Amino acid sequence: MHRGRRNRGRRANRLGKRDAPNAAAARLRTARCGARADLLGDAAPPQPSGARPMRLTRFFLPLLKEQPAEAQIASHRLMLRAGMIRQAASGIYTWLPLGYRVLRNVERIVHEEQAAMGANAVLMPTIQPADLWRESGRYDAYGPEMLRIRDRHDRDMLYGPTNEELITDVFRGAVSSYRDLPRILYHIQWKFRDEVRPRFGVMRGREFLMKDGYSFDIDSAAAIHSYNRHLVAYLRTFERMGLKAVPMKADTGPIGGDHSHEFLILADTGESEVFLDSAVLDLALGDRAIDFDSRDGLQAIVDQWTKPYARTDETHDAALFESAVPEARRTVRRGIEVGHIFYFGTKYSEPLGARVAGPDGAQVAVEMGSYGIGVSRLVGAAIEANHDDKGVIWPEALTPFHAGIVNLKQGDAEADAACQSIYDRLTAAGLEPLYDDRDERAGTKFAAMDLIGLPWRVTVGPRGLKSGVVELTSRRTGESQELTPEAAVAKVAAIYGR
């Protein structure tokens, strides 16, 4: 636990440094986010910087003071209490504004890292024709987890639990030569699996948002390079989110080989027991430059991360664990699976006839892999790994707002003006503050901020303003410092590399 905390702190620093020189990318991200918020009709007017600040008096944030009866684990409880989600049916949720902002952050980071690794974003439909699944043989194999639908013409349809068939269909119709390889296609789309017993809120819902990607290569060596691209891209993705996700050897089933890994975030409420060499927890990519086109370079990183023992109970080998890991580093914890990568060869390309002509003119089935990230699940997992008894503690990369501004005396001319000024300056810096401008007591505002977990809070009151200072408080450590309003803004901007 203590180690985890320290690591998170160090990682936040590293990421801050890495982001700083990357101002162009940061602006691009902000701009894209802003443009999208416009379409989605957020209340605040667009700012020149593209940032979307918010006043609490205009924000739909239904907080619950009491514990919802149906929620058992911290993330589910806190997501309901913090007004992030609301259940529509068992395992199906509406994402309210606060939760939706976090979900969008997760999505954004996934998109950016997929692009950096060379994947192409697409968007496949949620509803799929059953015939495609009959072709792969999975229509009958999938069982009652698959939601089957019939349209008005009595055609069998289904709400997709995954997309291998569709993507292979797209691919086989468009690609016929080895010259068109490799390709990596992915999308982020809602899936539905009719779980017998949904639970733990978005951690195990029936409807869930998932990034699933598919690689197409001419031979096994090329396919393993694609696999390695994903493994490293996933390391970057989770690290950027401020999360410690460990790749663990996964079961490859009948296909065999070493090329399947699950990424697990360590948390006491995790669904799997995990066994690992604590050395893997000290690894970090940091701001290392990565050439995704270098086979040897990627393989070296993959080796470094997959060499230490790390397995779930499914693949755990007690004898090997004891012989390979020094006793002091043997760690047994629980983990939440947030990613899964899999090289499966010609399992789908063969039956679906996805073939290309090789250099020698012979038709060969393409070598494929599939790669998933549980986008909506990550929101819950991030909370499981980052909360205390007062509420959520967002990593900077995922937080729905960069900082909260608490006006301790709403209506006081000086306090109001100081808050407005801080709000404007943070916004001008490209950040998105949440200003609690409600006419509420201090305690109520503090409790709300603690619950929703913004990592930084600027507290403004007449008492401090008399001596020209406001208070900047870290949600994670609880440490406060008194600064001039200008210095507080500068400090928050620096934390976010702005």
Place this chain on the structure above:
RNA sequence: CGGGGCGUAGCGCAGUCUGGUAGCGCGUCGGUUUUGGGAACCGAAAGCCGCAGGUUCGAAUCCUGCCGCCCCGACCA
């Protein structure tokens, strides 16, 4: 799918055993006093008591059926 539990105001719950027309706390609204960590007092609004049928003079309460939600297990991730 097997076992268990629960549906009563926005949230958390009592009332059901023993039938007599609905209550508490929080929240909400109005007022007064407060105001640097979920304030105090006064007043108010808000319920097809999950749905349908039955028994009864009378049903939140008893009976039958259905629906929904939660927990344990199996499953899945």
